[in-house]
Amino acid sequence: MRRTLLVPAALIVALAAGCAPTPVTAPTATPSETAAPSSTPTPTAEPIALPDCDTIYSDAVVASLTGEGRSPLGDVSGPGMGGWGTADDNIEAILSAIPERVSCTWVLPATESGSTTSIARLDEATRTTLIDAFTAAGYVVDGTLFEIEVDSEIGSYNETHILADGFWVGSYFSGGDSATLTGDALAQLLP
Template sequence: MRRWMLASALTAVLALSACTPEPEPGATPSASPSATVSASAAPTAPAISLPDCDSIYSPALVAALEAEGRTSEGDVSALGGGGWGTFDVGVEAILSAIPEAVHCTWILPASESGSTTSIAMLDDASRTALVAAFAGGGFVASTAPGGDLYSITVEEEFITYTESHLLTAEVWIASAYAFGDASTLTLDAAAQLLS
């Protein structure tokens, strides 16, 4: 019975294929829709996604910060009184207006030393405003892997702090560090994000 069913099915398939009309002489057969390949199907580079505060720095930098007794506070920018990757009021106004951003703060308990690294998505208008703010604020411009670096050291009566801002094609990585070197934080975060 099974052989008969297979033979009947095979006969039906052959009969149907015999009914397929032959192309007219001189006619070019058209390709089936499934055979066409779209030229716009080229792969695109994945967009940069913002890290969380647990993965913003390399394990080596995290170990170094913890060895100094520093602790991660996470994102405290919404609480006011700091928590941004800058101490400059004009630069902070630009940074705080960018919705796609993460801000990660570390402190050294019982001291005035603390740091924040912010990573924010960057558009042309923000870039233009930032470059003008850096120029007006006395930041020193240089190049770094992945983009342009703007740095400053500020010594006041009771505090010394540094800032380091890396502008890439897509993101702004900003660090402010009271009694520390902000460029270490910025460049480490950039290496994690852009690798």
Template sequence: MLSRSLRTSALMAPAIAVSLALAATGCTPTPAPSPSPTTTASPSETPSASPTAETAALPDCDTIYSAALVATLTGEGRTSSGDISSPGMGGWGTQDATLEGILSTIPERVSCTWILPQSESGSTTSIARLDAATRSTVIATLTAAGYTASTVPGGDLYSIEVTFEVGSYNESHLITDDLWFASVFSGGQSQTLTLDAAAQLLP
């Protein structure tokens, strides 16, 4: 019996060894897969804002007209008086009392007067920056006063000719989206002044 047991043990030993080897192999942990590198999305660039056009400053009386128009005025013997505007005292680009009242209350404005010495001839051009409400008021006033409207490059032109006992004068008003060019001329053409002043300032 003993020798049979020994033989049986001897036969079983290799099988046990193989089983242990297989068991050991089965218990070996499978290596965890290495994490794939993650790609960090770069932040998208915020588009820069488009530059806004700067508001052009109003001219002074030295630059309100082109050099060619200044040469014409001085060639006629006219001289510049600068800005002599005063509420109720004249020096504005209109003789209409209502329009003068509106013009005199606008914060950003300039008025330039030229005179022909020893005569009744003179002219004034005013430029004022308009807000929407004032623009509507000016247009309504021009229309109610009988100014003739026409469309020109840059805006709407309102004109009138006034004759009285001792002479006459004419006015031309160009209204753009945010500017008012107003000229009055006794002894000349106000439209020439208005359109020339506008050409110096409008793009």
């Protein structure tokens, strides 16, 4: 006797569907799914580099200083060197704590006349501390410009400081005009 195996029809259809190839249709892209044309990434701006003492001033200011008989000493802002763009101890302490800075000194030999221009990169907290220090020390404030003239028993000097675009540019000048040095150094840094 022969036996017939009865397999339910649903199982046959399911098995056949699993074995038979299914047609593949290419998906169509909707307008929001279409690939955007590749774009060139926007280059990030390189941070402005601090100058060295050979490039802190324009040729015209260098000619003026040398024409007066002044000599450059370079960056003398290290500990005990005394070359800062300020004579105020509190402001000097702020400047000396800034890691990215340069201070360039010029002297008139055999005199007490000298100048130093300092440039430092500022963060917002240091900028606020500095503004408070300028105000407390009696600097004349005009926006981001801070100036002072001091007469003392050893002579007079003046200072001009500008805070601009994340930088502090300040000059101390005994026997000259600090505003000229500060303005020129700023123009070289941020043309």
